[in-house]
Amino acid sequence: MKTSNHLWKEWLAGKISEPLNREIDIFETEIDLRRQEKVDERVFAETRLRRGVYGQRYDNGQRHDGKVARSLEYPTTNPTKGPNTLWDAPGMQRIKIPYGGLNAAQLEVMAELAEEYSDGIAHVTTRQDFQLHYVHMEDTPSLMRRLGAVGITTREACGNSVRNVTACPYSGVCPDEAFDVTPYAKALSRFLLGHPDCQNFGRKFKPAFSGCSQHACGLTSMHDLGAIAVTRRRNGVEVRGFELYVGGGLGAVPYQAKLFDDFLPPEQLLPTAQAIARVFARLGEKKNRARARIKFLVHDLGIEKFKALVLEERDRLPPDPRWKQYLDEALADAGEESLQADGDLSGSGSPEFQQWFKTNVRAQKQPGFVVATVTLPLGDISADQLRDLADIARRFTPDRVRTTVEQNVVLRWVRQGDLAELYQALESAQLARPGASNIVDVVACPGTDTCKLGISSSRGLAAELQRRLADKSAEMDQAIQDLHIKVSGCFNSCGQHHVADLGFYGVSRKVGGFAVPHFQVVLGGQWTQNAGSYGLPIVAIPSKNVPDVVSRLGERYVSDRVHGESFQDFVKRTGKLQVRKLLEDLAKVPGYETDNSYFSDWGDPREYSISDIGKGECAGEVVTAVEFDLAAAERQVFEAQVFAEGGNFRKAWETAYGAMLHAAKGLIKIEFLDIPDDRDEIVNQFRVRYFDTEKIFDPFAGPKFANYLFAAHRTLENGHTPESSRRLIEEAQLFVEACHGCFNRMGLTPNAATA
Amino acid sequence: MEIQHVNLKLHLEHSGVVDLEPLIPIFHDWVREQSCEETLVDVADYRHVPAGPGILLIGHEADFSLDWSDDRLGVRYNRKARLGGRNHDRFRQALRSVLTTCRRLEEDGRLEGKLGFESRQFELGVNDRLLAPNNQETYASLSPEIDFFCGGLFGRNNYSVTHQADPRRRFSVLVQTPQPMDRSDLLEALSP
Numbered sequence: 001m002k003t004s005n006h007l008w009k010e011w012l013a014g015k016i017s018e019p020l021n022r023e024i025d026i027f028e029t030e031i032d033l034r035r036q037e038k039v040d041e042r043v044f045a046e047t048r049l050r051r052g053v054y055g056q057r058y059d060n061g062q063r064h065d066g067k068v069a070r071s072l073e074y075p076t077t078n079p080t081k082g083p084n085t086l087w088d089a090p091g092m093q094r095i096k097i098p099y100g101g102l103n104a105a106q107l108e109v110m111a112e113l114a115e116e117y118s119d120g121i122a123h124v125t126t127r128q129d130f131q132l133h134y135v136h137m138e139d140t141p142s143l144m145r146r147l148g149a150v151g152i153t154t155r156e157a158c159g160n161s162v163r164n165v166t167a168c169p170y171s172g173v174c175p176d177e178a179f180d181v182t183p184y185a186k187a188l189s190r191f192l193l194g195h196p197d198c199q200n201f202g203r204k205f206k207p208a209f210s211g212c213s214q215h216a217c218g219l220t221s222m223h224d225l226g227a228i229a230v231t232r233r234r235n236g237v238e239v240r241g242f243e244l245y246v247g248g249g250l251g252a253v254p255y256q257a258k259l260f261d262d263f264l265p266p267e268q269l270l271p272t273a274q275a276i277a278r279v280f281a282r283l284g285e286k287k288n289r290a291r292a293r294i295k296f297l298v299h300d301l302g303i304e305k306f307k308a309l310v311l312e313e314r315d316r317l318p319p320d321p322r323w324k325q326y327l328d329e330a331l332a333d334a335g336e337e338s339l340q341a342d343g344d345l346s347g348s349g350s351p352e353f354q355q356w357f358k359t360n361v362r363a364q365k366q367p368g369f370v371v372a373t374v375t376l377p378l379g380d381i382s383a384d385q386l387r388d389l390a391d392i393a394r395r396f397t398p399d400r401v402r403t404t405v406e407q408n409v410v411l412r413w414v415r416q417g418d419l420a421e422l423y424q425a426l427e428s429a430q431l432a433r434p435g436a437s438n439i440v441d442v443v444a445c446p447g448t449d450t451c452k453l454g455i456s457s458s459r460g461l462a463a464e465l466q467r468r469l470a471d472k473s474a475e476m477d478q479a480i481q482d483l484h485i486k487v488s489g490c491f492n493s494c495g496q497h498h499v500a501d502l503g504f505y506g507v508s509r510k511v512g513g514f515a516v517p518h519f520q521v522v523l524g525g526q527w528t529q530n531a532g533s534y535g536l537p538i539v540a541i542p543s544k545n546v547p548d549v550v551s552r553l554g555e556r557y558v559s560d561r562v563h564g565e566s567f568q569d570f571v572k573r574t575g576k577l578q579v580r581k582l583l584e585d586l587a588k589v590p591g592y593e594t595d596n597s598y599f600s601d602w603g604d605p606r607e608y609s610i611s612d613i614g615k616g617e618c619a620g621e622v623v624t625a626v627e628f629d630l631a632a633a634e635r636q637v638f639e640a641q642v643f644a645e646g647g648n649f650r651k652a653w654e655t656a657y658g659a660m661l662h663a664a665k666g667l668i669k670i671e672f673l674d675i676p677d678d679r680d681e682i683v684n685q686f687r688v689r690y691f692d693t694e695k696i697f698d699p700f701a702g703p704k705f706a707n708y709l710f711a712a713h714r715t716l717e718n719g720h721t722p723e724s725s726r727r728l729i730e731e732a733q734l735f736v737e738a739c740h741g742c743f744n745r746m747g748l749t750p751n752a753a754t755a
Numbered sequence: 756m757e758i759q760h761v762n763l764k765l766h767l768e769h770s771g772v773v774d775l776e777p778l779i780p781i782f783h784d785w786v787r788e789q790s791c792e793e794t795l796v797d798v799a800d801y802r803h804v805p806a807g808p809g810i811l812l813i814g815h816e817a818d819f820s821l822d823w824s825d826d827r828l829g830v831r832y833n834r835k836a837r838l839g840g841r842n843h844d845r846f847r848q849a850l851r852s853v854l855t856t857c858r859r860l861e862e863d864g865r866l867e868g869k870l871g872f873e874s875r876q877f878e879l880g881v882n883d884r885l886l887a888p889n890n891q892e893t894y895a896s897l898s899p900e901i902d903f904f905c906g907g908l909f910g911r912n913n914y915s916v917t918h919q920a921d922p923r924r925r926f927s928v929l930v931q932t933p934q935p936m937d938r939s940d941l942l943e944a945l946s947p
Contacts (some may be wrong), residue, residue, distance in 0.1 A: 001835055003759040004885040011885060056795060065787040073794055073816055090796065108923065115925065116882055117762075119818065120808040121801055134799075134813055136835070302797060377803040384806060384824060387923055431807035449799065463803050603800050605780040 001136040002269035008142040016148035037079045045082025052094040052157030056450050059089035066606030090134040094157040098189035099167035100128035104390035106150045111386035124379040127167045128325035128403040160201040165189035167209040168217035169402040173364040177211025177608050178229035183330035191270050198282040198747025202275040202292030216527040221257050222248045224294045247298030250493035253730045255295040258303040266571045270323040275314035290704030360436040371434035372411045379407030388429035396422050406473040439483045440469045454489035456506025456517040460602030462487045480554045481690045484527050495521050499531040501567040508610045511589045517601040517608045523571045545586040629666025633659045633736045638694045640729045653720040656732035660709045663739040683713045696742045758842045762880040763849040768871040777865045778810040793817045803860030808905040844905040873930035876936035891924040894918045916918045
């Protein structure tokens with residue numbers, strides 16, 4: 001769309017590495033071919049995804065305005081960018097930032113791109129990437145060239161590929177780390193980028209590094225491949241290695257990664273990753289996308305068998321000099337330590353400085369240096385601020401910053417004596433916001449703002465929570481300040497709600513014939529220990545009441561906790577039943593005519609809708625039989641959690657399964673009121689009436705949630721472990737959500753639904 | 756030198772705290788009504804970003820925003836799609852869009868008359884660093900056309916143009932007039 005697009009290639013000739021330049025040329029050709037409709041739209045969709053060019057909400061040309069779905073009249077309707085994706089509709093460009101490392105020149109280019117191709121904002125993601133929104137297809141090759149000229153690629157930022165290699169942003173400076181993982185993350189990222197063994201995955205593959213096991217910064221437990229730095233003494237000499245984990249992941253049903261090797265020598269890191277990639281490509285699911293992540297393969301095979309296959313594969317690999325070369329080069333390049341420190345660490349100054357110092361500054365392991373966090377609200381930074389940040393990076397650091405999984409930026413190697421001046425510089429750039437990594441620093445995925453999968457407004461809610469919490473953060477009890485809030489717009493967990501103290505994910509409910517935006521409250525997640533455990537949903541709360549949930553839980557935590565008790569332990573001790581009771585009144589939605597504010601989402605005045613159908617006039621408080629059944633099923637899921645909490649895993653499993661049957665039966669009753677209370681018959685009828693007809697298919701996840709019921713039914717007589725019970729509870733929750741979604745899509749009036 | 760992607764901002768008359776929230780339903784209404792020349796796509800809320808784009812009305816051919824950049828609130832028009840004609844035609848189109856937007860906002864009862872716009876100056880820029888790098892050459896090259904555009908609207912020697920020369924920022928000039936511009940007269944003069 002930019003007039004200058006054809007000029008950048010010539011302008012940047014010789015400034016981009018030849019392989020990258022060729023790749024972008026090829027991509028430009030593919031765009032031309034698609035414009036001539038010489039490439040299939042599905043093939044083109046995956047092609048652009050592998051260059052980080054993503055779809056965005058409303059790119060099917062339809063937008064619900066709160067009353068009806070309307071067409072957006074773009075000039076070009078053909079060709080498409082992919083199935084049901086209009087060419088002219090703006091999209092999102094994801095930009096990979098390995099281990100979150102950027103220099104000042106790269107920040108300046110990011111600023112230019114945000115202004116010239118996007119909306120003036122660059123967004124830091126929960127995987128240390130940058131994203132630009134509202135980008136036009138034709139602009140992407142120029143954008144990629146400008147990034148390429150400063151050493152950044154968007155290759156494999158999306159699609160079924162190796163995604164950004166993330167790493168703890170304090171690597172190399174953290175007092176608690178075993179050693180700096182940066183060079184290893186860098187080498188792995190370089191090695192796997194475009195590697196032939198990584199081109200045939202059924203789904204994406206996300207690696208992460210951490211320098212220690214106790215902190216959260218690397219989040220290795222929730223990654224497909226996680227490497228934690230460890231050292232051992234051998235013959236009196238300290239040697240490096242990695243605790244290597246595989247098969248973790250959040251998504252709809254989260255899995256904790258399994259230990260693959262407790263001490264993998266660094267020289268085996270790249271060949272082992274390559275062997276894992278080969279096994280994943282060969283044996284991983286390809287057809288059923290809902291089970292295509294490596295976590296399912298590891299689970300199905302068992303970690304021991306998976307490991308044996310990988311080691312066998314590794315033995316067969318032809319030797320590759322890059323295994324050593326890339327590590328050697330990365331290690332030789334790790335040279336930030338040559339700086340000289342001076343000055344004292346002092347938090348004295350204005351109250352604003354003191355507040356910022358308390359939350360945003362931490363000491364490095366190198367005496368005399370500190371890390372300062374630049375807190376970005378919702379991960380957003382303007383083009384002007386990016387330029388200011390570039391100046392600050394040049395002035396106060398060795399020309400480096402890192403992005404974080406909490407959607408912030410850290411400045412490392414700041415001299416203690418420079419802190420006051422740094423604060424002033426940040427303040428004048430309006431980047432000196434306090435509250436890093438505490439309750440005010442709410443993390444959120446894009447949600448309904450721009451994501452096609454968003455169900456509720458995660459950013460709208462997060463912004464509202466930030467506004468309310470910031471007003472009173474200074475007076476809050478320290479225990480409250482230390483909590484983490486994370487919000488996802490749907491069950492897919494891009495906002496990482498499973499590992500927050502207070503997690504929320506978007507769902508919808510129908511009340512009196514109207515759709516109402518809700519969030520599931522997820523409690524019990526652990527942020528530390530590299531995302532050590534995952535929370536479970538407690539209750540769905542209408543969006544507009546979620547801030548009250550935060551206040552109420554916070555107050556109760558402060559008043560009831562025993563000395564030094566963590567929020568996670570507090571929730572566990574209190575019990576989910578009690579916590580749910582505490583929130584019960586907030587789950588209620590007043591009628592549309594009483595208070596219609598509940599029927600729109602945060603930051604979006606349109607009457608809430610998840611689809612183009614199902615809209616009806618206010619039917620008062622009439623509740624259909626199906627809705628009762630679905631509510632009962634939800635309650636059973638919750639009871640299953642209580643059983644699991646009490647250690648009765650068999651009962652937990654059976655109750656979760658019962659919840660799925662109850663929800664299925666509710667839907668069947670719409671067509672077949674006399675369905676007998678026989679589980680085989682319920683499953684059979686459900687298959688015929690909802691699965692074979694695809695009515696239950698989620699618009700994006702397809703048959704995934706329905707299959708949870710069939711899988712549970714098949715494994716009814718198996719032994720039930722704590723892990724399988726826990727997983728079924730998650731699956732039951734999602735299955736019930738799918739039944740809600742199906743019912744909403746059917747758009748039935750109360751009378752029809754109870755007929 | 757052919758210039759596309761004109762970027763024009765008209766500041767608010769008085770700086771100070773302005774609640775932008777009422778803009779959100781207004782812009783959503785504009786999307787529903789498709790009430791601009793451009794195809795309107797969505798509304799983006801960036802109130803949480805200091806000195807950022809504020810509230811954006813995303814369009815296909817252009818974006819509109821109540822924008823805080825430079826720490827001054829104003830209506831910004833950011834042309835994205837190519838437009839025919841000569842450079843001064845594109846300047847005219849951008850100013851007409853901004854003035855029309857300002858008038859609609861001033862007349863919208865939901866804002867309770869709280870937005871009043873500058874009538875002595877506006878910022879005129881180009882959102883393309885390769886076509887229009889922010890340097891003296893670009894300024895010299897575009898000056899005759901900027902003069903032609905301004906002279907036609909305000910009268911010869913009845914305006915001043917100041918180049919905002921920070922090389923890291925996009926090319927822009929500040930156009931000022933000694934007397935307040937009459938918006939209705941201007942809109943009439945700018946009508947196609």
